[in-house]
Amino acid sequence: MAFSFRAVLKTLTSFPKIGTRNFGSTFPSVAKERSLTGRVQNGQNYCNTGIFSRWGPLGSNVPQRGFHLLKQLTPEVKEKLFPLQNGTPLVESSRGLVQYGFKGRRKTVKAVVHRFFRLDWGAWIRPRTGRHNKLWKKGTKQRKRARTHVFCNSQQSFMLDKMVTRFWHRKKYYVDDPYESYHTRPNFWITHRR
Amino acid sequence: MLEFESDLSTLVAIIIPCIHSYVSTYLEWSCTSKQIQMALRNGTDRALALIRTLPRVSAFNLRPDPASRADGKRPRGQHGGRRHGYPQKGAKQRQTFPRLGFENGAVPFYLRIPKENYYKGHHLRRQYPPLSLHQLQTLIDTQRINPSEPIDLATICNTKIFSFNPGYRHFGFHLTDDGMDTFQAKINIEVQWVTEPVIAAIEKNGGTITTAYYDVESLWAIRDPEHFFQRGIPIMKRMLPPEDAVEYYTDPKFRGYLADPEKIAEERFTLAQKYGYELPDLSSDPQKELLLRRKDPKQVFFGLQPGWILIPKLPLHGMSPKKLGSI
Amino acid sequence: MFTLITFSKFGNACMCTSKFIKSLSTTTNKLSELELNLTERNVSNEVAVMERGPLPIITGRQLPFVPDRRLVRQAWVDNLDTIEEKKLGLVDLHPDIFGAFPRIDILHDNIRWQKLYRYINWKHLPNRMERQGGGRKPWPQKGLGKARHGSIRSPIWYHGGKAHGPRGPETNFYMLPFYQRVMGLTTTLSMKFAQDDLKIVDTLDIPTDDPSYLQDLAAKRHWGVSVLYIDDSDLMPKNIALATDSVGHHNLMPVYGLNCHSMLKHETLVLTLAAVNKIEDKLLYWLHTNDPLTPAKKYTGQHTQGMQ
Numbered sequence: 001m002a003f004s005f006r007a008v009l010k011t012l013t014s015f016p017k018i019g020t021r022n023f024g025s026t027f028p029s030v031a032k033e034r035s036l037t038g039r040v041q042n043g044q045n046y047c048n049t050g051i052f053s054r055w056g057p058l059g060s061n062v063p064q065r066g067f068h069l070l071k072q073l074t075p076e077v078k079e080k081l082f083p084l085q086n087g088t089p090l091v092e093s094s095r096g097l098v099q100y101g102f103k104g105r106r107k108t109v110k111a112v113v114h115r116f117f118r119l120d121w122g123a124w125i126r127p128r129t130g131r132h133n134k135l136w137k138k139g140t141k142q143r144k145r146a147r148t149h150v151f152c153n154s155q156q157s158f159m160l161d162k163m164v165t166r167f168w169h170r171k172k173y174y175v176d177d178p179y180e181s182y183h184t185r186p187n188f189w190i191t192h193r194r
Numbered sequence: 195m196l197e198f199e200s201d202l203s204t205l206v207a208i209i210i211p212c213i214h215s216y217v218s219t220y221l222e223w224s225c226t227s228k229q230i231q232m233a234l235r236n237g238t239d240r241a242l243a244l245i246r247t248l249p250r251v252s253a254f255n256l257r258p259d260p261a262s263r264a265d266g267k268r269p270r271g272q273h274g275g276r277r278h279g280y281p282q283k284g285a286k287q288r289q290t291f292p293r294l295g296f297e298n299g300a301v302p303f304y305l306r307i308p309k310e311n312y313y314k315g316h317h318l319r320r321q322y323p324p325l326s327l328h329q330l331q332t333l334i335d336t337q338r339i340n341p342s343e344p345i346d347l348a349t350i351c352n353t354k355i356f357s358f359n360p361g362y363r364h365f366g367f368h369l370t371d372d373g374m375d376t377f378q379a380k381i382n383i384e385v386q387w388v389t390e391p392v393i394a395a396i397e398k399n400g401g402t403i404t405t406a407y408y409d410v411e412s413l414w415a416i417r418d419p420e421h422f423f424q425r426g427i428p429i430m431k432r433m434l435p436p437e438d439a440v441e442y443y444t445d446p447k448f449r450g451y452l453a454d455p456e457k458i459a460e461e462r463f464t465l466a467q468k469y470g471y472e473l474p475d476l477s478s479d480p481q482k483e484l485l486l487r488r489k490d491p492k493q494v495f496f497g498l499q500p501g502w503i504l505i506p507k508l509p510l511h512g513m514s515p516k517k518l519g520s521i
Numbered sequence: 522m523f524t525l526i527t528f529s530k531f532g533n534a535c536m537c538t539s540k541f542i543k544s545l546s547t548t549t550n551k552l553s554e555l556e557l558n559l560t561e562r563n564v565s566n567e568v569a570v571m572e573r574g575p576l577p578i579i580t581g582r583q584l585p586f587v588p589d590r591r592l593v594r595q596a597w598v599d600n601l602d603t604i605e606e607k608k609l610g611l612v613d614l615h616p617d618i619f620g621a622f623p624r625i626d627i628l629h630d631n632i633r634w635q636k637l638y639r640y641i642n643w644k645h646l647p648n649r650m651e652r653q654g655g656g657r658k659p660w661p662q663k664g665l666g667k668a669r670h671g672s673i674r675s676p677i678w679y680h681g682g683k684a685h686g687p688r689g690p691e692t693n694f695y696m697l698p699f700y701q702r703v704m705g706l707t708t709t710l711s712m713k714f715a716q717d718d719l720k721i722v723d724t725l726d727i728p729t730d731d732p733s734y735l736q737d738l739a740a741k742r743h744w745g746v747s748v749l750y751i752d753d754s755d756l757m758p759k760n761i762a763l764a765t766d767s768v769g770h771h772n773l774m775p776v777y778g779l780n781c782h783s784m785l786k787h788e789t790l791v792l793t794l795a796a797v798n799k800i801e802d803k804l805l806y807w808l809h810t811n812d813p814l815t816p817a818k819k820y821t822g823q824h825t826q827g828m829q
Contacts, residue, residue, distance in 0.1 A: 096296070111304055112304050113312075113313055115304065115305075117312035117313070126310070129308055173322055174319055174320075174321060236590070238620065239620070242620065242711060243715075246716060250716055250718065251785065253785050256628055257629060258630065355811060
């Protein structure tokens with residue numbers, strides 16, 4: 001999630017009591033803060049420091065050093081600003097199935113479509129986990145296996161079928177489809193073409 | 195229906211031993227004697243002969259097919275009521291199940307798998323539902339398509355057996371090679387996608403094939419010409435193919451409608467050499483005019499120009515005579 | 522001279538011009554012939570003699586869509602102008618319509634549909650909100666030793682509202698699939714024919730408008746008590762219209778009104794030759810077309826363009 005300085009400023013202005021703790025190690029004078037506008041060494045743009053002068057006199061438990069806060073943004077600072085653990089976002093995403101969306105219809109779970117591929121005879125294929133990870137410790141054979149695409153089992157396939165709409169079940173008639181030969185199942189006695 | 199027939203025939207065999215005589219009298223009374231022997235084996239005629247012996251069919255002796263009616267088991271009473279088949283309390287009775295794929299807080303299977311661009315660009319790709327040469331031959335043999343007229347998308351759709359849906363990003367038909375060994379018809383056909391062996395199969399029999407692109411509006415028009423003319427809007431100009439299709443439709447190897455006719459002629463000869471058949475001479479062909487008939491690249495229908503409106507006799511959809519007069 | 526008889530449509534037949542009508546004159550043509558003849562005669566107390574074409578009427582019709590294995594049915598052509606039966610000829614009938622497999626279950630579905638699609642259940646039982654009173658708690662919750670209640674109109678009370686009762690006018694409208702209705706017609710016609718209840722006549726012209734004429738005719742010929750006469754158009758000859766008007770069990774109907782219920786309700790079914798042609802054309806069209814059915818085509822006859 002992109003870090004927005006404007007968002008930070010908003011949180012600062014709405015929580016005046018945030019300055020009860022010590023934020024940073026060095027604190028420049030108020031006068032300096034007031035005079036400072038615009039850019040700083042590391043090239044990041046800040047807003048007019050006039051805002052911080054409203055926060056109260058020196059020595060009070062108010063974040064006079066808001067400017068410095070922004071400038072440094074140490075891990076401790078971040079932790080204080082974002083009270084949740086491990087940098088988790090403020091809003092939890094929900095990627096489950098929506099049965100009745102705004103239009104009253106079922107919605108496809110996009111997470112499924114981004115990871116799996118449906119064959120016309122009902123099977124789903126997927127890549128293997130960890131195919132890009134720790135390759136240095138994997139031998140050639142293992143790397144090759146990791147690059148393969150494998151079937152999902154029937155329980156998984158049925159679940160994935162329910163998570164997508166009819167559009168994804170429909171047969172596609174691409175002319176230069178690399179998966180063309182996999183959409184039929186001629187070896188199995190029930191599905192082979194007479 | 196077959197089941198019904200066999201049930202009735204077994205009934206006939208059990209209840210009325212002399213059905214033969216009943217059937218024959220019914221048939222003698224109603225049909226020519228020559229075909230009676232054939233009919234005696236026919237389930238329908240035996241059933242009708244049976245009906246002849248039974249009381250008059252009326253509204254009071256009809257019954258539905260037993261299998262078509264479900265048992266009407268209402269959830270009431272000692273056994274069907276109370277908890278109605280659900281256990282006490284809990285998610286099962288209250289139907290407060292977690293979402294599909296949830297695995298009690300663990301990262302679910304459908305999120306655990308790494309991402310892969312299987313469907314990248316799928317919404318931009320064109321689709322061409324298949325029509326095999328075998329199917330085409332069958333259409334011609336059963337007189338659903340007239341080989342003495344050029345065959346295009348409209349002809350195939352007018353048979354009402356094959357259809358495509360531009361809403362599903364179908365851009366026409368792909369003539370496949372299934373049945374190319376037994377293909378015998380001599381036709382002038384225009385499809386949207388074709389491969390080399392199919393071209394060879396058609397040209398070997400003295401026919402001609404063209405691949406042509408139709409844009410979405412033209413597709414809706416040509417898919418159901420009757421409905422399109424009912425709409426009373428002017429025939430549109432067919433648009434040129436998009437960038438990724440230009441290469442195909444300008445390629446003489448695939449007999450593209452935008453390709454150089456001279457190069458197409460060369461390719462015809464080359465293909466004949468490749469597949470080992472003697473290329474029939476089109477110039478001395480009695481059906482030369484038919485085989486060389488082509489649409490203009492901007493034309494949608496044979497014989498009709500863009501900008502024309504066909505006014506049918508029957509009322510147009512959403513068009514009053516006054517409105518029509520003002521056009 | 523003509524009496525127009527209007528019928529409500531039962532949704533079975535469809536508008537379709539005939540490709541296969543041969544040179545059989547319809548009732549209206551026959552009537553114009555009759556008019557010319559009658560002006561020359563004294564009509565007062567005399568039974569008018571019908572002028573007919575050459576007999577016998579053997580219609581060697583070319584029946585379309587008949588596979589070799591199917592037997593063509595044949596039926597006598599009777600007359601209506603005398604009480605005694607005269608066989609005027611023989612007519613071929615299409616096996617897919619008059620010799621179709623008797624699907625009793627589909628016929629049942631058709632009869633059920635005809636009965637039910639226009640049935641409205643008017644029952645409406647008020648619920649506790651709709652019952653008068655019951656807004657106040659009848660007595661305090663505790664202390665009285667009585668059962669606790671919130672309203673005197675709750676479902677468990679006498680004169681209380683019905684909890685899950687019938688709620689207002691309820692429609693039972695549904696449309697039986699079109700091809701099931703087509704099959705219902707073919708089944709009924711086949712069964713009528715198989716049970717000797719189908720009679721074919723050349724026209725519906727009768728000599729008098731006396732109701733007893735038709736009843737005597739039916740009795741003499743051992744037709745059922747109730748007879749349904751079907752002609753190709755709804756303009757019926759005057760005599761038969763007047764004769765059947767006062768008799769409830771002899772009814773006239775045009776082809777577009779043909780329906781399973783009426784055919785089963787009447788014991789005998791009498792078709793004119795023109796009606797047979799029209800019925801066969803319409804039903805054969807729907808049995809053999811591969812043009813998908815749309816409402817426009819069914820009711821406006823747009824599909825007929827293809828047939829011509």
